Amino acid sequence: MLTTTQLRGFVFFLFLAAAMLVPFTPAHADGGSGVTCPPNVPNCTISVGGGGSSGDGGGGSTGGGASSGNSSTCTMHPVVSSSETKTVPCYRSDLGWFNPSDECYWQLLNPQPKPGDPLLIGSNTPSNWQPGNGAIYNVTCTANGAQLAGGTRWSKNPPPGYGGGPDPAVLAQQVVKQMGLRGADVGIAPKPGSTGLVGLPVWLWDRTSPTTWGPVSASASAAGITVTATAKVTQIVWSMGDGSSVTCSTAGTPYQASYGNRPSPDCGHIYQQTSAGQSGGVFPLQAVSTWSVAWTATTGQTGTITTIRTSNSQVAIGQLQVLNQ
C-alpha cells in the first residue's frame, strides 16, 4: 500500500509528532472492542455500543426537537440482531416516516431527481425510470449496525407507514372480511339422497354467486386512505373421500338429466369403489375454494390476498350389480 513517497512522509510525520510532543497513537483497531457506531461519528461512545440505550431513548427522542405534533409511536430494534425494542416517533420532520418493515425512516426526495440523474445509478431505481413510476426516497436507518443500509432508494409504492395512515395491506384484510366470501355452494350429481354408481361419472359444480365464486368488490376507508378490492375464486379443489382429489379451475357444469351418463366437461370424478364401507355409507366430500383478492389503495399501493373457504358435502356410491339384482 505505502509508496516510498507516502512512507517518507509518514516517517517524517512521526518524527515531527515526537518532536512537537503531539500525542500520537499508533494505528490500531479501536473498534476492536466490539463497539460499533454510525459511519460519520468521529468517536464512538460506549454508552450505546452495548445496546443498553433504550433507557435513554425517551429523553433522547426529544433532544432533536424533530418529532412533530403527531404523537404516534412506532417500535424498532435499536440494535440489529437484538431482540430489544424501543419506541420511536412514527414521523420525524427531519427524517420522514418510519417504515415498520425495514425499520428505517423514508423521506421523499424533494425535488425528485430527473430521469438519468447519476444519483439513481447506484440505487435500485429502474434504469428506464420516469417520474410517475413510483418515487425516489432518502432512507435513513438508525438502528445500530444498520446505518449503512440507508441511502437513495426507489419505491414503486409508498412504503408501509408512509404518510402515517393505516397500512393499506391491513385495510385490505378488513375489506376481505366485509366481503363475506364463502366456500362453494356444492352441486353434485348424483345429488345427495340418491346413489351413484362405480364407474359412472360424478359431476361437481359450484352454484355460482358473488359470494361463492365472485367477482365481488368492496372497499373500506380509514384516515383518508381507501382500499378497493375485487375477489374471485381461482380454483376449487374437491377431495372426493376415496383418497383422490380433483382440481377445477372452473365452477363446474351443473348436471341436467338430458346429459345422461356423459362425464362433466370440466369438473367431475369417477369412483372405482363403493362408499359402502365408509362411515354412514357415504364418501365425505370437501370443496376448498381459493379466493384471490386483488386490491388497490388510493395511496397507489396494490396487492393480492389469497384466502380459502371450505364446504362439505357427501356422495353415496353403489355397485351396478346391486341395482341389477
Place this chain on the structure above:
Amino acid sequence: MPVAQSSGAGIRRAVTASACGTAVAVLLTGCCSSSQQVAASSSPSTASTSPSTDPTAAAEQQALAAYRGMWAAETKIYTSGSLLNTDLQNYAADKALAGIRASEVYYQNQNLVLKGEPKLSPKVTDIDLAGKPQTAHITSCVDSSNFLPVDKTTGKSAKLASGVFRHVETATVINDNGKWLITQAVIEQDRTC
C-alpha cells in the same frame, strides 16, 4: 468556519506540493500520502487562488469544496443537535446523507452534542472525468481532538470507546449534473492517521 484549513484551494495545494519538505506544511496536512499525486495533476500556477483552467484540477477543487461543505453542515448539525435548517443536502446525498443523519440520531439518542470543530485534511486520491458520472475519491484525516461529545444538558464529557482522535475518512464524490456531491463518506474507526 468550522472546517479547518479554509484557505483557498490553490494555496492549500501549493503548500501540499511541498508538504514533505517543510514542518509547517506537514502539520497542516497531517500526512502527505497523496500530495505528490495532487500536485502533479494541478496546474503550475499553484500560488494563485483563482480557479484553474485545468479541468482535472478544477474538478478536484469542486470535489474538495463539496467535502468541506458537507463537513461545515455536518459540524453544525452535531454541535446544534438538530438536523433541521441545514444545507447538508447541497453537499451530501445517498449514503453520505443517510450516514450523517443516522450519526446525529446516534448522538440525540444519548442526549449528546459535539463541542468544537474537527480538523480535516482532505485530498483527492483519484478522479475519473471520463466516467459516467464523473467520480472522485477523497481520503481525509478527521482530527476530532477538539470535537468531542458532551451531554447536552449537563455539559459533561461523554465516555469514548477509545483515545484515538485521528481517523481516516474516505469519501466518494460524483458530479451530479454539474454539482459535485458526496455520496458516501465513512470515518474508519480502525484506521488512524
